[in-house]
Amino acid sequence: MAPFLQRFLSRKRTKRAGTKKRVQPGHVVASPASQSVSPPGDSASNDTDGWQMIQSYRVPSVLGNERLAMSYVAEALKSFHLTRRRLDQLGTAVAEATMNAMEHGNHYNPEIPVILQVFSANQAIAVRISDKGGSSQLLAPEHYETPDIEAKLAELQSPRGWGLFLIQNMVDEMHVRSDAENHSVELVMRLEGTTHTDQNA
Amino acid sequence: MPEANISLYHRSVNGIASIIDIHGELTAFAEKPLIDTYTAACTPQTRAILLNFSGLQYMNSSGVGLIVTLVIRANSQKQCMMAYGLSEHYQHIFRLTRLTDAIQIFPGEREAVRALRTLPGVVTPKSRFQGRFLQGRK
Numbered sequence: 001m002a003p004f005l006q007r008f009l010s011r012k013r014t015k016r017a018g019t020k021k022r023v024q025p026g027h028v029v030a031s032p033a034s035q036s037v038s039p040p041g042d043s044a045s046n047d048t049d050g051w052q053m054i055q056s057y058r059v060p061s062v063l064g065n066e067r068l069a070m071s072y073v074a075e076a077l078k079s080f081h082l083t084r085r086r087l088d089q090l091g092t093a094v095a096e097a098t099m100n101a102m103e104h105g106n107h108y109n110p111e112i113p114v115i116l117q118v119f120s121a122n123q124a125i126a127v128r129i130s131d132k133g134g135s136s137q138l139l140a141p142e143h144y145e146t147p148d149i150e151a152k153l154a155e156l157q158s159p160r161g162w163g164l165f166l167i168q169n170m171v172d173e174m175h176v177r178s179d180a181e182n183h184s185v186e187l188v189m190r191l192e193g194t195t196h197t198d199q200n201a
Numbered sequence: 202m203p204e205a206n207i208s209l210y211h212r213s214v215n216g217i218a219s220i221i222d223i224h225g226e227l228t229a230f231a232e233k234p235l236i237d238t239y240t241a242a243c244t245p246q247t248r249a250i251l252l253n254f255s256g257l258q259y260m261n262s263s264g265v266g267l268i269v270t271l272v273i274r275a276n277s278q279k280q281c282m283m284a285y286g287l288s289e290h291y292q293h294i295f296r297l298t299r300l301t302d303a304i305q306i307f308p309g310e311r312e313a314v315r316a317l318r319t320l321p322g323v324v325t326p327k328s329r330f331q332g333r334f335l336q337g338r339k
Contacts, residue, residue: 064228067259088290096262149299152269153276160266162298169297 040119040126040186050121058113059098061106061131066095069116073127076118080125080191090127090189093170096163097129097185105131105183124172126188133183205230208256211242218249218317220310224256227264235267239274248320250275251313252304255286265298272303281305281320285313 040051055076059069070091082090098114106112115130147165151157167174173188207225214220219242227235242250250271275282285307287295295301307313 064230066261085289085293088288089293092261092290092294099261147298149269149302153273153303155273158266159269159273160263162262162265166262166265166294166297 040117040128051119051126052121054118054120056118057116059102059116060110060113061102061108062110063102063108065102065114066098069098069114069129070095072116073118077125080120082191086189089170090125090187093167093174093187094127094129096167096170097127097187100163101129101131101133101183101185105133124188124190126186128184128186130182130184132181134178134181205234207231207234209234209238211238213242213244214251214314214317216244216246217320218251218314219243219247220251220253222253222256224258226258227260227267229263229267231264232267232270235271236274239271243278243280247278247280249281249283249317251310252282252284253286253310254284254288254291257286257288257291260291260294265294265300268300268304272300276303283307283313283316285309 040053055072057069057072059065059072073094074087074091077087077090094116098116101114102108106114112132115128117128117130119126119128145157145161147161148157152159167185167187171187172190173186175186175188177184177186205226205228207223207227207230209224210222212220212222221235221238221242223235225231239250252268252271272282282303283305284295286309287306292306295304295306305313305316307316
């Protein structure tokens with residue numbers, strides 16, 4: 001495991017059952033085997049480093065609307081002819097990130113939407129999921145606990161807490177950005193070549 | 202308040218195992234229907250629980266957590282847990298999360314039922330099914 005991932009991961013017991021964890025901004029959580037692709041960048045920018053925004057959506061922060069987010073992304077990426085496997089992986093990552101945004105960032109306030117932006121570059125696609133959580137909702141990296149099935153079955157960890165783990169393993173890269181007001185998670189998936197997600201499947 | 206979009210059905214296999222048929226979405230809303238179905242599916246003779254995911258449309262991280270909860274309960278009852286009908290994507294998730302360490306995965310019901318023969322002391326006559334339907338949707 002890459003040293004920078006080891007800084008985030010600990011085997012401390014969870015303090016509360018069912019707590020979802022958010023990663024501190026600026027931490028690039030990526031597969032050790034991957035080479036980082038520059039993320040789309042500032043939400044106000046377009047065509048930065050070859051990224052172009054394909055589509056933008058507003059998803060009301062309502063329980064269950066992560067399915068809507070999945071369908072929006074699938075629709076936006078239709079012309080890219082992703083394999084069924086890649087589309088399912090990206091869909092899962094988008095759904096989990098959207099759920100986190102709705103719950104922790106926007107507190108399921110239906111008046112505050114999650115902003116979904118889909119980008120494409122020459123060799124990759126990216127989805128940015130933004131909420132109004134800012135940096136106040138974040139935990140320090142050492143508080144993020146890697147889900148461990150053995151610990152969960154031994155009831156040493158909550159049976160929940162799989163969201164961030166699934167995101168990390170479904171896409172090639174995950175980038176977290178935050179300021180005082182806004183929080184964004186960017187999910188990057190390469191379009192060609194072997195990636196860690198294909199190797200893990 | 203959103204409702205659980207899940208339908209659950211349980212049936213007995215030779216009196217020693219129960220199949221739980223899962224149709225719909227396995228999310229946090231499915232917790233009570235799933236636990237209730239599991240409870241109804243268990244008898245003192247139940248040695249194995251077979252989860253039929255053929256009708257699964259969607260499962261998120263909360264659904265994974267529910268499966269872990271089921272395994273914990275099955276383990277406490279000394280029950281073996283099996284699953285079949287998972288799509289490639291959800292098989293991948295089961296492997297990633299190492300749920301496959303706790304749940305044997307089979308391609309279909311026939312293979313899963315056949316594997317019941319490997320349970321110690323099991324004799325499998327011709328199967329008979331007795332179904333009960335529990336719906337998680339009002």
